[in-house]
Amino acid sequence: xxxxxxxxxxxxxxxxxxxxxxxxxxxxxxxxxxxxxxxxxxxxxxxxxxxxxxxxxxxxxxxxxxxxxxxxxxxxxxxxxxxxxxxxxxxxxxxxxxxxxxxxxxxxxxxxxxxxxxxxxxxxxxxxxxxx
Numbered sequence: 001x002x003x004x005x006x007x008x009x010x011x012x013x014x015x016x017x018x019x020x021x022x023x024x025x026x027x028x029x030x031x032x033x034x035x036x037x038x039x040x041x042x043x044x045x046x047x048x049x050x051x052x053x054x055x056x057x058x059x060x061x062x063x064x065x066x067x068x069x070x071x072x073x074x075x076x077x078x079x080x081x082x083x084x085x086x087x088x089x090x091x092x093x094x095x096x097x098x099x100x101x102x103x104x105x106x107x108x109x110x111x112x113x114x115x116x117x118x119x120x121x122x123x124x125x126x127x128x129x130x131x132x
């Protein structure tokens with residue numbers, strides 16, 4: 001089984017905070033993947049439908065529609081329902097974290113650690129691409 005070229009693996013970051021977006025993209029590039037960026041939920045959802053990334057990193061607090069709502073949109077749309085979502089959030093209260101998990105997804109607390117994020121990215125992609 002030929003190994004997938006990492007560069008062909010696209011990871012969409014839907015994040016409105018510039019610093020967090022930079023850190024997330026740095027982790028993605030460090031892993032040899034291709035980062036895609038959106039600054040709000042709506043454009044992120046559109047980009048996801050168009051690009052069909054392998055993974056979506058989704059901020060919880062977005063300026064237009066909140067992360068969990070974006071996740072619902074993604075999970076109900078035919079083109080994006082299979083894409084794993086990793087929530088980023090500074091809201092680490094149990095009820096917020098539970099909301100992330102209720103969407104059936106992964107979550108990472110902010111401030112983001114590049115190493116930890118990359119570890120999670122690799123682990124999620126391994127689960128979705130078992131041939132790696």
